[in-house]
Amino acid sequence: MREFDVAVVGSGYVGLVTGACLAYIGHRVTCVDKNERRVADLQRGKMPIYEPGLEEMVARGRSAGQLRFTADLPGCAREAEVVFIAVDTPPGEDGSADLSNVAAVARSIGRALSEAGERERPLIVVNKSTVPVGSGDYVSMLVREGAEEAGNGSVDFRVVSNPEFLREGSAVYDSLFPDRIVLGAESREALDTMRELYEPIIEQSFPAEMDPRPKAAVPFVTTDLASAEMIKYAANAFLATKISFINEIANICELVGADVSSVAYGIGLDGRIGPRFLSAGIGWGGSCFPKDVSALRSIAREYDYEPLLLDAAVCVNERQRKQVISKLQRELHTLKGKRVALLGLTFKPNTDDLREAPSLEIARTLSSLGARVVGYDPVAAKEAARLQPELKAAFDPYEALRGAHAAVVVTEWEEVRSLDPARAASLMEEPRVLVDGRNALDPERCRRGGLLYRGFGRA
Numbered sequence: 001m002r003e004f005d006v007a008v009v010g011s012g013y014v015g016l017v018t019g020a021c022l023a024y025i026g027h028r029v030t031c032v033d034k035n036e037r038r039v040a041d042l043q044r045g046k047m048p049i050y051e052p053g054l055e056e057m058v059a060r061g062r063s064a065g066q067l068r069f070t071a072d073l074p075g076c077a078r079e080a081e082v083v084f085i086a087v088d089t090p091p092g093e094d095g096s097a098d099l100s101n102v103a104a105v106a107r108s109i110g111r112a113l114s115e116a117g118e119r120e121r122p123l124i125v126v127n128k129s130t131v132p133v134g135s136g137d138y139v140s141m142l143v144r145e146g147a148e149e150a151g152n153g154s155v156d157f158r159v160v161s162n163p164e165f166l167r168e169g170s171a172v173y174d175s176l177f178p179d180r181i182v183l184g185a186e187s188r189e190a191l192d193t194m195r196e197l198y199e200p201i202i203e204q205s206f207p208a209e210m211d212p213r214p215k216a217a218v219p220f221v222t223t224d225l226a227s228a229e230m231i232k233y234a235a236n237a238f239l240a241t242k243i244s245f246i247n248e249i250a251n252i253c254e255l256v257g258a259d260v261s262s263v264a265y266g267i268g269l270d271g272r273i274g275p276r277f278l279s280a281g282i283g284w285g286g287s288c289f290p291k292d293v294s295a296l297r298s299i300a301r302e303y304d305y306e307p308l309l310l311d312a313a314v315c316v317n318e319r320q321r322k323q324v325i326s327k328l329q330r331e332l333h334t335l336k337g338k339r340v341a342l343l344g345l346t347f348k349p350n351t352d353d354l355r356e357a358p359s360l361e362i363a364r365t366l367s368s369l370g371a372r373v374v375g376y377d378p379v380a381a382k383e384a385a386r387l388q389p390e391l392k393a394a395f396d397p398y399e400a401l402r403g404a405h406a407a408v409v410v411t412e413w414e415e416v417r418s419l420d421p422a423r424a425a426s427l428m429e430e431p432r433v434l435v436d437g438r439n440a441l442d443p444e445r446c447r448r449g450g451l452l453y454r455g456f457g458r459a
């Protein structure tokens with residue numbers, strides 16, 4: 001295997017995990033970020049995010065001398081063979097992706113290339129951020145513009161799209177054991193180089209200590225730039241739609257007296273459907289699905305196309321969150337003066353990410369209706385209370401439940417799944433409602449413990 005000099009720009013969820021994993025498989029990696037405090041923290045081993053297994057991977061990379069951190073993007077771009085762009089592409093006001101961070105990095109790479117003069121091989125600029133179709137060409141244009149600004153526009157580089165499919169909470173595992181690696185480029189040579197860089201992952205030839213089960217080679221999908229960019233949006237839109245689909249079925253199950261968990265199991269056994277992403281409940285949130293579905297809708301509208309199915313997926317998702325409120329109103333009648341405990345606040349378990357977390361919107365609505373809201377989360381209670389001041393932070397689930405008239409399971413952390421219903425009921429006030437927004441608890445056990453259990457799509 002050839003050892004590459006790699007720069008990864010953006011030390012957030014994707015950048016850090018990518019950098020740490022590339023160092024783990026034997027490359028020399030420099031992670032770059034414009035946030036100097038973040039860089040200083042990383043240089044002394046302090047993680048800016050909560051992601052299981054990441055701290056150990058970073059420590060390992062640093063002590064092997066394979067991983068370092070800097071704020072000096074031009075310096076890195078001059079020395080690297082491959083630069084990954086992994087900066088955030090947040091939603092703009094109209095729902096389209098805001099590419100200003102990607103653009104700033106591309107220009108800066110251009111300037112650095114121009115100042116460095118001739119290179120032995122073209123620099124490969126890999127876009128890992130989720131970006132609209134056409135962004136590969138836009139990045140090329142900006143690199144060239146940056147180079148022209150610095151006095152020499154004839155710089156040698158190739159742009160590659162390499163969408164990222166990791167999930168927060170299992171990001172390290174997903175990066176080392178991906179379902180596929182997708183690469184889009186116009187240059188065969190650039191694709192061959194990327195294959196070489198990823199070879200230990202494609203061949204699964206790195207030490208098997210993380211997961212000793214034998215693995216087949218990872219499919220390596222090569223395509224043009226636009227299709228690679230579209231694969232990312234299509235994958236997220238499909239998964240989000242799949243969840244909205246099961247939520248629609250859950251709502252009908254409630255009306256007809258069926259149980260959505262059994263229905264999901266029954267349909268998921270069909271190989272054409274598959275069992276994953278069929279958990280009904282509050283619906284999807286997070287830093288990706290809402291932003292990417294909205295960016296895809298916005299792309300479609302740019303071309304005067306009405307994305308009816310995507311619009312419906314979003315509507316169903318918005319309605320699911322509102323259902324938490326109607327389920328509470330049905331049991332508590334007025335919410336004024338009632339204490340409601342939210343159990344789990346991050347958008348999913350095993351992450352500290354609160355971007356588009358349903359908990360924040362639910363807390364806001366409940367407090368606008370006069371309820372007192374307290375929220376428990378094992379890692380993000382303090383930050384959630386900062387973002388949503390109506391929410392009082394609790395650091396233990398039972399502390400949150402003390403004196404509560406109702407509780408809502410918003411995020412199925414293990415600490416929430418393993419809740420003791422009898423202990424919860426003993427701390428709560430009448431009518432002791434538990435709205436299980438993730439269908440994570442056993443309804444019978446909850447009822448035996450003295451809770452008024454209400455799930456999604458089941459009795």
Ligand SMILES: NC(=O)c1ccc[n+]([C@@H]2O[C@H](COP(=O)([O-])OP(=O)(O)OC[C@H]3O[C@@H](n4cnc5c(N)ncnc54)[C@H](O)[C@@H]3O)[C@@H](O)[C@H]2O)c1
Nearest residue numbers: 010011012013014033034035087088089101104129130164
């Ligand atoms: N979070 C995920 O699970 C996930 C998964 C797949 C793809 N993605 C995509 O990957 C991209 C990154 O997402 P993320 O969640 O890692 O973002 P993030 O917000 O966690 O991190 C982004 C980092 O980039 C840095 N940055 C921004 N502009 C910069 C610049 N000009 N120069 C240097 N550093 C800069 C920020 O300081 C920050 O540390 C997004 O496009 C996202 O859609 C995210």
Ligand SMILES: O=c1ccn([C@@H]2O[C@H](COP(=O)(O)OP(=O)(O)O[C@H]3O[C@H](CO)[C@@H](O)[C@H](O)[C@H]3O)[C@@H](O)[C@H]2O)c(=O)[nH]1
Nearest residue numbers: 164165166167168243277278279283284285286288347348
């Ligand atoms: O059956 C399910 C599965 C998930 N969710 C919710 O869907 C959201 C997203 O979950 P998940 O996909 O596990 O987390 P992310 O980390 O947001 O990962 C998604 O978004 C990433 C960013 O683009 C992609 O890289 C991943 O492949 C894609 O799964 C969360 O709010 C979950 O609670 C459900 O409601 N029901």
